[in-house]
Amino acid sequence: MGPRTIMVRKAPGHGNRAIVQFGQLTVPAAIGRSGRTVIKREGDGATPIAAMKLLYGFTRGDRIRFLETPLPMKRTAENMLWCDQPDDANYNRPVKAPFNPSHEEMMRSDGLYDICLVLDWNVSSRCRNRGSAIFFHLIRPCFEPTAGCIAVSLPDMKRLIRxxxxGDLVRVI
Known part of the structure; x- marks a missing residue:
């Protein structure tokens, strides 16, 4: 069985909201505060218009239990970070604390990364400043925009992730 496609379409009338469709499931989502772009740059706040493979995910085992998914998942640890410093050799890679260059904390207090799926945007083949930490994660209240990721509610993520x-494709159009 080959890769399946998870479609992410801009929601009508909203530059930073989207509709995620996977098979028969359709759920609302938030995307980047700057909408979508075909020319992704570090820090631009846009979600890349692209087909990105699902690689693996992270989960907060202290908050999320009994997550059913065939996707490879790693338990988030307090020392887990993600480098977003373009001139660092670890750019767009997971790293461990202590780490001085710019980075994302994977164990966030706001719950956004309680379930966090890594998309193959600038991961397998990296280019400086092309964008980092493009994840499929949990949403902020009121569908607040992301920094370039795709975000859905916890109940919707649990329905989708099963x-x-x-290797499944997340296609942003």
């Missing part, structure tokens, strides 16, 4: 596999 069917997600490594």
């Amino acid at each position: 069917h997600m596999r490594k």
